[in-house]
């Protein structure tokens with residue numbers, strides 16, 4: 001071929017379609033009020049473009065649907081389990097592979113084994129459920145991202161990295177026996193969907209080995225991370241995403257995986273590791289709550305779909321389109337002067353609401369205010385990653401989150417370029433009227449993960 005085309009096309013064609021939920025602004029105003037200004041409480045058929053999450057929202061392939069029909073629903077030792085186990089082992093290299101119904105089930109099973117009162121779990125950044133499950137055991141969940149990760153305007157190749165110097169320091173200060181687990185979230189969802197470099201995985205792994213502390217990957221978006229390594233880290237451009245993923249997993253002792261992201265399925269996950277003693281304990285806990293360890297809260301057909309999805313996600317044409325199409329949204333917003341977390345992440349573009357709505361203080365949840373305004377304007381649903389999610393109330397005193405972001409997460413293989421063009425157009429309108437956006441206050445909330453259930457009202 002003498003020329004290289006510039007347009008990145010969706011590497012699939014559409015066989016089955018779903019209508020979008022068109023509503024009027026009047027209707028949306030009512031819906032929003034009824035939902036207590038909490039977008040988790042908005043019925044999905046009142047949403048036009050749903051960028052709330054990339055989790056469990058993928059479109060499955062014809063091959064995955066065919067796999068669903070092939071699922072073996074035997075209670076124990078189902079054929080589908082062995083198909084699933086083989087694929088997971090081939091990618092991760094781990095000995096013990098335990099299916100679970102989603103990522104947080106892996107956390108809930110594993111953290112009581114490794115955590116507990118007086119223990120500390122360190123991550124580049126814990127995702128919200130990861131933090132909540134660690135803290136629920138009584139352990140301290142400590143985030144040690146690199147400093148650049150919080151400088152949202154500055155671009156960088158691997159802003160998902162962990163601060164290795166801070167890690168060594170924390171281990172020394174806390175002394176032996178306190179830090180019981182180190183987690184690298186690939187990509188780093190809480191801080192912009194930014195990738196972690198292979199060098200960082202290796203360096204963190206060395207520190208962990210020196211201190212005899214296990215390192216696990218929170219691998220929800222491992223394939224997107226692997227592709228970023230291929231694009232951005234020297235020495236990897238000629239490697240396949242599968243080879244890169246294998247190398248990433250090889251430096252860790254295990255992983256927690258929400259298959260709802262990079263396994264292209266609507267439900268599922270797994271816990272995988274080399275330590276047979278922990279795996280034995282995990283399976284005992286699993287039987288109590290999730291089910292027998294060859295199905296782990298899933299149907300046999302789900303295991304088939306995960307196995308197929310894990311192979312499909314590593315397709316280079318797909319990953320190229322995925323990373324480019326998310327960046328395309330980022331470029332559109334950047335051109336409008338909307339402050340985004342630079343560079344765009346692997347699964348989402350994050351807007352710096354603190355900067356965009358600088359007239360709204362963190363106490364008034366600028367991220368949530370922007371997410372609500374976006375819904376009201378055009379029925380686009382997004383999610384806040386800021387003080388509603390991570391802010392604390394310490395004895396009546398408000399402690400804001402370190403960031404006020406709005407995440408536009410892109411479901412895999414679901415929306416086309418014109419949907420994204422539409423989102424950018426809506427932002428063009430919001431930019432003009434941003435001074436009219438009102439802050440919010442919490443009027444009802446719960447102690448854990450309040451962003452899912454809280455009720456708010458305009459202030």
Ligand code: F0G
Nearest residue numbers: 053055102103104127129189220258260
């Ligand atoms: N780890 C990471 C990095 C995640 O992003 C998530 C979920 C989980 C663990 C938990 O997995 O939902 O299958 O129980 N993230 C979703 C999101 C919910 O919207 O980012 P789960």
